[in-house]
Amino acid sequence: MAAILDGKACAAAYKANIAAEVQQILARGGRKPHLAAILVGNNGASETYIASKVKTCGEIGFESTLIRFPESVTEAELLETIQKINKQAEVDGLLVQLPLPAHINEHTVTLAIDPEKDVDGFHPGSLGRMMLGLPGFLPATPKGIMMLLEHYGIKTSGMEAVVIGRSHIVGSPMSVLLSRNTEPGNCTVSLCHSKTRNLEAHTRQADLVVAALGKPEFLKADMVKPGAVVIDVGITKISDTSSPKGYKIVGDVAFEEVAQKASWITPVPGGVGAMTIAALMQNTLEASLRRQGLKQA
Ligand code: GUN
Numbered sequence: 001m002a003a004i005l006d007g008k009a010c011a012a013a014y015k016a017n018i019a020a021e022v023q024q025i026l027a028r029g030g031r032k033p034h035l036a037a038i039l040v041g042n043n044g045a046s047e048t049y050i051a052s053k054v055k056t057c058g059e060i061g062f063e064s065t066l067i068r069f070p071e072s073v074t075e076a077e078l079l080e081t082i083q084k085i086n087k088q089a090e091v092d093g094l095l096v097q098l099p100l101p102a103h104i105n106e107h108t109v110t111l112a113i114d115p116e117k118d119v120d121g122f123h124p125g126s127l128g129r130m131m132l133g134l135p136g137f138l139p140a141t142p143k144g145i146m147m148l149l150e151h152y153g154i155k156t157s158g159m160e161a162v163v164i165g166r167s168h169i170v171g172s173p174m175s176v177l178l179s180r181n182t183e184p185g186n187c188t189v190s191l192c193h194s195k196t197r198n199l200e201a202h203t204r205q206a207d208l209v210v211a212a213l214g215k216p217e218f219l220k221a222d223m224v225k226p227g228a229v230v231i232d233v234g235i236t237k238i239s240d241t242s243s244p245k246g247y248k249i250v251g252d253v254a255f256e257e258v259a260q261k262a263s264w265i266t267p268v269p270g271g272v273g274a275m276t277i278a279a280l281m282q283n284t285l286e287a288s289l290r291r292q293g294l295k296q297a
Pocket of ligand 1: 095096097098099120140141169276
């Protein structure tokens with residue numbers, strides 16, 4: 001039976017450290033770190049993520065500003081707001097919640113964010129720095145997973161790792177971070193996707209699997225090597241008449257059966273999701289320390 005990689009507890013430990021650092025900044029005459037978030041439309045999942053980000057800012061002593069636009073906002077209006085926030089000296093971090101409506105170009109929007117405020121790590125400059133192993137903002141979900149592996153002392157060096165899903169937000173940067181010459185890291189990585197032939201042959205070889213494809217309970221026990229470390233990035237709401245809420249949240253891993261075979265596993269909820277927020281807050285703290293001249297870039 002696998003041990004649980006408790007993202008909620010690990011995130012709480014990180015958040016407590018960040019909150020203590022905020023108090024030190026204030027004691028030194030600095031100001032609170034400030035995160036600005038832009039939300040377009042009212043996609044249910046995005047509403048949940050943004051509410052959680054804003055709430056966490058309050059809990060750890062950050063300032064936050066949420067700017068909402070209707071689905072009908074034009075790309076030009078959105079870009080104008082980004083330019084305005086880029087110039088606001090008191091804002092340290094800026095994120096635009098994804099996905100955006102089809103009439104808005106995600107890449108144009110991401111490029112418009114000042115790289116020094118790019119706490120989501122989606123700007124091409126941030127991604128380039130990640131590829132080169134230079135200091136910079138790492139995308140929050142892959143960074144959160146690395147923080148979780150480190151927190152539990154999981155030594156990944158030399159592991160065969162399989163990442164399922166090649167999104168710009170999770171799978172693709174995750175494959176880079178796991179392959180870098182760092183600890184955790186130093187894995188031999190396969191990045192699997194919808195065109196991968198015989199995916200099970202890959203996952204059955206893997207010492208570490210990161211499932212980030214967005215298909216509920218996709219990874220089954222017979223696809224996993226005994227003793228593997230299994231990280232579940234999926235968050236899908238499915239109807240559940242036995243729950244008072246009428247739904248339940250499930251990951252990309254068939255948790256009950258895979259937990260019988262794995263050595264470590266993340267639960268959903270309470271795994272990667274909590275770590276994503278902790279990583280975002282860590283990025284925002286770092287942006288603020290740099291902007292306030294309290295830490296070298
Ligand atoms: N949509 C899903 N995950 C994320 C994330 O980490 N950041 C942003 N901005 N949008 C997302």
